[in-house]
Amino acid sequence: MRASLECIPCFIRQAMDACKMVLDDKQIQQKVMKKVLLATAEFDMNLTPPEMAQKIHRIIREETGCEDPYFDIKQKSTDMAIEIRDKVQSRVNSFEKAVRFAIAGNIMDFGVKSTWNEDFIMESFNKAENIAIDRDMIGKLYEEIAQAKTVLVLADNAGESVFDKMLIENFPGSAEVIYAVKGSPVINDVTQYDAERADIASVATIISNGVDIPGTSLEQSSSEFVDCFNGADVIIAKGQGNFETLNTCKLKVYFLFQVKCSVIADHYHYGLGDWMVTNSDITR
Amino acid sequence: MRASLECIPCFIRQAMDACKMVLDDKQIQQKVMKKVLLATAEFDMNLTPPEMAQKIHRIIREETGCEDPYFDIKQKSTDMAIEIRDKVQSRVNSFEKAVRFAIAGNIMDFGVKSTWNEDFIMESFNKAENIAIDRDMIGKLYEEIAQAKTVLVLADNAGESVFDKMLIENFPGSAEVIYAVKGSPVINDVTQYDAERADIASVATIISNGVDIPGTSLEQSSSEFVDCFNGADVIIAKGQGNFETLNTCKLKVYFLFQVKCSVIADHYHYGLGDWMVTNSDITR
Numbered sequence: 001m002r003a004s005l006e007c008i009p010c011f012i013r014q015a016m017d018a019c020k021m022v023l024d025d026k027q028i029q030q031k032v033m034k035k036v037l038l039a040t041a042e043f044d045m046n047l048t049p050p051e052m053a054q055k056i057h058r059i060i061r062e063e064t065g066c067e068d069p070y071f072d073i074k075q076k077s078t079d080m081a082i083e084i085r086d087k088v089q090s091r092v093n094s095f096e097k098a099v100r101f102a103i104a105g106n107i108m109d110f111g112v113k114s115t116w117n118e119d120f121i122m123e124s125f126n127k128a129e130n131i132a133i134d135r136d137m138i139g140k141l142y143e144e145i146a147q148a149k150t151v152l153v154l155a156d157n158a159g160e161s162v163f164d165k166m167l168i169e170n171f172p173g174s175a176e177v178i179y180a181v182k183g184s185p186v187i188n189d190v191t192q193y194d195a196e197r198a199d200i201a202s203v204a205t206i207i208s209n210g211v212d213i214p215g216t217s218l219e220q221s222s223s224e225f226v227d228c229f230n231g232a233d234v235i236i237a238k239g240q241g242n243f244e245t246l247n248t249c250k251l252k253v254y255f256l257f258q259v260k261c262s263v264i265a266d267h268y269h270y271g272l273g274d275w276m277v278t279n280s281d282i283t284r
Numbered sequence: 285m286r287a288s289l290e291c292i293p294c295f296i297r298q299a300m301d302a303c304k305m306v307l308d309d310k311q312i313q314q315k316v317m318k319k320v321l322l323a324t325a326e327f328d329m330n331l332t333p334p335e336m337a338q339k340i341h342r343i344i345r346e347e348t349g350c351e352d353p354y355f356d357i358k359q360k361s362t363d364m365a366i367e368i369r370d371k372v373q374s375r376v377n378s379f380e381k382a383v384r385f386a387i388a389g390n391i392m393d394f395g396v397k398s399t400w401n402e403d404f405i406m407e408s409f410n411k412a413e414n415i416a417i418d419r420d421m422i423g424k425l426y427e428e429i430a431q432a433k434t435v436l437v438l439a440d441n442a443g444e445s446v447f448d449k450m451l452i453e454n455f456p457g458s459a460e461v462i463y464a465v466k467g468s469p470v471i472n473d474v475t476q477y478d479a480e481r482a483d484i485a486s487v488a489t490i491i492s493n494g495v496d497i498p499g500t501s502l503e504q505s506s507s508e509f510v511d512c513f514n515g516a517d518v519i520i521a522k523g524q525g526n527f528e529t530l531n532t533c534k535l536k537v538y539f540l541f542q543v544k545c546s547v548i549a550d551h552y553h554y555g556l557g558d559w560m561v562t563n564s565d566i567t568r
Binding site: 005006008009013020026029030033038040041042045 | 289290292293296297300303304310313314317318321322324325326329
């Protein structure tokens with residue numbers, strides 16, 4: 001989907017948050033923000049929101065000299081996710097429950113919400129078992145995974161991966177599972193390092209898509225990733241960024257995410273905060 | 285006070301709201317936003333937030349050809365304020381209560397909150413009589429007005445003026461009251477027209493400050509206004525924009541406003557949402 005006018009203030013806010021996280025010097029913060037504003041002024045509004053975010057976060061990393069501004073937040077997210085997982089995993093006794101906790105984990109998104117708020121995160125996990133969700137669509141996904149030889153999971157945020165692992169453990173059948181991460185750090189998206197911290201390697205083959213976009217761009221991705229994408233029997237995309245970049249994908253992609261932005265909510269007639277299980281046969 | 289980094293995303297959001305309010309054509313919305321982003325990139329961070337807002341809203345008015353984008357919202361605000369005033373005025377039996385309702389009226393601020401929300405507005409009036417407020421400072425202001433020959437009230441938002449009138453009606457003594465409005469439209473700030481709709485002319489002399497800044501700039505104001513400002517025995521400034529531009533004023537200015545922004549709250553150790561009665565002897 002293309003970016004909307006509403007994306008612009010959101011990007012500027014994201015950029016400011018990242019600047020403040022990495023830089024103490026107000027003069028340098030202002031210098032970086034100036035570059036971000038100039039770049040945003042030149043944006044082609046046919047780009048997807050994650051393609052714009054990619055450009056903004058590249059500026060921040062280049063200007064600050066900090067390769068991974070969200071490193072500490074990602075560490076904290078994974079640590080907290082492991083703690084929560086240890087408390088809830090005895091209750092995850094079905095594929096549906098595993099899907100629910102995998103979507104609960106999607107709350108750990110520091111593009112949308114920039115400050116660490118433990119209550120806000122816990123609220124998501126506390127409602128995981130009861131929130132309204134498309135159970136028929138979960139049933140379809142279950143059937144497809146049961147038949148599949150390969151399942152590709154497109155990762156989203158650090159921390160969330162801990163619950164993606166639990167989801168993969170609850171896959172039916174015996175498909176080979178591939179877990180695709182970002183090629184290099186962007187916001188708090190999962191990289192190889194973060195996926196390994198979440199112990200994904202024990203349940204799936206981790207591959208990089210080769211890109212620093214907080215979503216999935218087949219045009220920009222490595223050929224290894226694109227081959228894997230085109231060859232997978234089932235593709236599961238986690239998070240709103242992957243939805244924004246793959247919602248019109250010709251291949252069927254299942255999306256698991258929390259609707260965090262009113263642009264998407266309005267466009268697809270979802271409610272803000274809804275937990276989505278859908279696929280691109282419906283959204284394209 | 286100088287603008288902060290935090291002001292930048294807030295301005296961009298304000299600009300987008302104004303664009304959407306005035307323009308239907310997405311291409312033109314994007315063109316205006318591009319100009320706003322470029323102008324914001326060039327901002328001198330020594331400016332006050334209202335000085336920056338002035339520049340942004342000038343761009344919007346020039347690019348859209350709409351002289352008063354908030355005209356409808358201002359009309360609606362004044363109409364709603366009159367309805368509320370008719371319901372509550374029998375309860376306003378003291379200067380303190382009049383101050384409370386004058387601050388309650390400061391909720392009608394479409395720089396900070398861009399969409400019309402009646403519940404949100406009513407909530408402010410419902411708590412007017414009970415919210416914690418500096419009663420000693422109200423007492424000091426009362427004494428000063430009682431002794432004054434001239435009182436200058438610096439207006440803020442349309443709608444709010446209806447309650448400013450009620451405040452003026454409850455002034456002790458027999459001072460001449462002057463009510464200063466903006467020289468031309470900016471956001472939903474009160475102009476001569478809006479003040480007249482609120483029937484201010486029956487209790488005060490309305491003068492224009494000659495400027496389109498959502499605050500008060502003595503450098504930019506007309507000499508008539510500056511003379512009046514320098515000669516007044518008591519100056520009462522309504523709203524956050526006037527606080528942001530006069531907080532370090534050498535003359536004593538009393539401020540009545542709701543704290544709507546975390547930058548000000550943090551800087552002055554107020555809470556977000558606090559109702560402030562203070563003066564520049566304290567804040568300069």
